[in-house]
Amino acid sequence: MKKPTKTQYEARAEVLKAMAHPSRLLIVDELAKGERCVCELTEMIGADVSTVSKHLSLLKNAGIVMDEKRGTQVFYTLRVPCVVNFFSCVEAVLKERARIYLSAVAG
Amino acid sequence: MKKPTKTQYEARAEVLKAMAHPSRLLIVDELAKGERCVCELTEMIGADVSTVSKHLSLLKNAGIVMDEKRGTQVFYTLRVPCVVNFFSCVEAVLKERARIYLSAVAG
């Protein structure tokens, strides 16, 4: 990887943006355990089905998940499981942020 | 890590959202090589200084970078270097996406 172009950064940003939403992170986290239908995810998230469906289609367009229709249900799975690894680093950032906050309070 | 709460997913999303922008990805990529002042980053990005400054302050609030003022210049560094590791997985997603696209074209 030499020097990514502007377009490459845009493509990368698109992938990250697809994950940068609480409900979509919950979806990814849940799919890491195995396939789930839209109805199951909808119940977990507690939003309108149409909202969840749009989140899923966004993740699908980003290339992160894939879907498979079986009967009236649609099951989603992670297409690129490595995205789950983001969490540990994100947690590290959050810990760091807590540290900053505490040291600011302590003066 | 048992079962992240809604608030935890929101915090995580905030971190990812901070990275989900082409210019901010470029910044992270560049800071991975070492500290840079605002002026250097501004030249690389090719946007108004004020715009770059806002991107940096966003990354800083997210806990991803930190700044140090020396003279009239402000130098930024990665506070949590592991974010650089996101790229390889993001690239995997992009490759997968290209594969989907090609198979769609091929029929």
Added chain:
DNA sequence: TTCATTCTTGGCAGTTTAGCCAAATAGCCA
């Protein structure tokens, strides 16, 4: 066919984000 279920799509209102310019702030030097 008709009905019920599951999911997707269209459309709308409210909120957030991006990027520019202008103005304010901070540090350095004469």
Added chain:
DNA sequence: TGGCTATTTGGCTAAACTGCCAAGAATGAA
């Protein structure tokens, strides 16, 4: 102090995002 450079902040507009409801499409059962 005054001027110069580097950076941040405020304000504005345009664009993008979110979530709901309503409507449409697909499947299976009666």
